[in-house]
Amino acid sequence: MADETRPQAASDVMALAARYLMGTYRREPVVIVRGSGSRVWDAEGRCYLDFVSGLGVNAVGHCHPRVVQALTQQASRLLHVSNLYYIEPQALLAKWLVEHGPFDRAFFCNSGAEAVEAAIKLARRHQRNLGQDRFEIVTALGSFHGRTMGALSATGQPRYHAGFEPLVPGFRYVPFDDPQALDQAVGPQTAAILLEVVQGEGGVHPASRAFVEAARRAADRAGALLIVDEVQTGLGRTGRLFAFEHYGVVPDAVALAKALGGGVAIGALLAREPAASAFGPGQHASTFGGNPLACAAALAAMQVLEEEDLVGRAERMGAYLRERLVAMARRTGHVSEVRGIGLMLAVELDGPARPVADVCRARGLLVNVVTERALRLLPPLVIDEREADEAVAILESAIAEAAGR
Ligand SMILES: Cc1ncc(COP(=O)(O)O)c(C=O)c1O
Structure with missing residues (x-):
């Protein structure tokens, strides 16, 4: 009917x-x-x-049976509970992500832009914890990091900024794939370098090895974090779990989303110590971040990634x-x-x-x-x-x- x-x-x-x-x-x-x-x-x-x-x-793939099964089982047990309590699928998902890469801890949110926002805050908080008031984030022209004001300000494409000014202060853009320009832009004011190693929305442009190596070197020299935005490239898309693996460079943090949930909205920021412990209680949060439903789907998606x-x-x-x-x-x-x-x-x-x-x-x-x-x-x-x-x-x-x- x-x-x-x-x-x-x-x-x-x-x-x-x-x-x-x-x-x-x-x-x-x-x-x-x-x-x-x-x-x-x-x-x-x-x-x-x-x-x-x-x-x-x-x-x-669409509606993978493992993801659908995890979702339906979780949906009939517990849809949502606050992060004021412990959440089993969230803890298990964090374990999977940490054990499959060089990172130590995860923070969960709901989208790529939110993962980038978390990365920006983590970089600033990390510097503050070291007694530094540096806050500048260096990003690349042609990049795309999302639509929220911080992620938009990090995005090195004026066409996305138009009509939404003033932007969040503290971002500096360098030409993509120009190691020298990147090196010159990074200094005592730099809190982090934030890059896509393959620019996605910019038109699918892989960076050269020289550029990504220069980013790691410049970050180390200046005491800044290297953060890779793997929202689009991450979790297998490029033929490695993380695209940075193609470059032989290990960042301090990555932003993830898109493929993570197997079709369900979830984002994550993964970080290595000491930055991984930069946030204390109340310094960052998300009501829906790491909710049982999204984490159960994501855990199933990651198991599918591995098993298949x-x-x-x-x-x-x-x-x-x-x-x-x-x-x-x-x-x-x-x-x-x-x-x-x-x-x-x-x-x-x-x-x-x-x-x-x-x-x-x-x-x-x-x-x-x-x-x-x-x-x-x-x-x-x-x-x-x-x-x-x-x-x-x-x-x-x-x-x-x-x-x-
Ligand atoms: C590299 C990158 N970062 C961030 C984002 C923003 O993700 P979301 O749309 O989930 O906020 C995107 C989306 O296309 C992206 O490709």
Whole structure:
């Protein structure tokens, strides 16, 4: 029987959204109602290969049965309790994250921006604990760290700042991948360097080894923290658990979110000692941070990552997909670059990316337009060769069609 209280058609949902939501997104005309593995279905029953993955969230695939089971079991036991009490899934998740990397302690929040906010506060608090009043955070031009005022101020892209000034003081931007400029910007006033080692929203640009090594050296020289924003790159996306592992550099802290919850909102800040112990009671907090439901989902997602070797799979499938994309680029002649690491890839076109993405969608492939001429591919880490081939074939036909217009 039809549920009269719910919209009956995709066009109804779009009309409701247009009327009642703030216009913060330029949405594609699709209402997605179901997902499984690497695929999603819209309200009209059309199936799409999802190479957007909720912008990097659905790393273990849509509705992974382990995550769904953990969520349903936790939902029937305990949905929420304050951090004034101990929370079992939260403690277990912290243990997993600490034992799988070089970090000593975790703080949980609800999003990437919140993890970055926590990182900024941790850096300042850590310096204060050392008797230093330094507060400046050095970040890179072209970076993206989130939309809250601190994370926005850390973001080195004026187009995101426009209309929201004044920004939070105490941020200094350096050109991305310029080791010398970074070295010169770091001094006795620097509390931390905050970087993405692969800029995601900026267009999928991996930093050079020299840049990341220079960041570690400059931070050590100045007594500043090195914090890596792994909200997009973290937890397997690049073929390593953390993207900084590609660089042989260990940061003092990382910000995580996106893939952590297996589809559920959660963020985390992980830090090494002594910074890991910089916050005392009451100095930072989040009502929902580390809640039982999100932590149970995240713990299941991390177990899936480990048991299905999705990190190794991201490396293998990343190499496979990249190879197919490079071959496709040669055939079409309309791709100027294929770049990225693991399953975090971008295809730079010789014309606008939007029409290509539109044709892809019409043919059953979701891809994201990350810059004017670049498409970003962030498939779930569970994709197989057949799905990669299917995506490349659709992309190739879409590029040919867009170029022929
Ligand atoms: C590197 C990076 N940091 C922070 C964020 C902000 O995360 P959220 O949207 O969960 O606040 C993003 C989101 O795309 C990101 O890519």
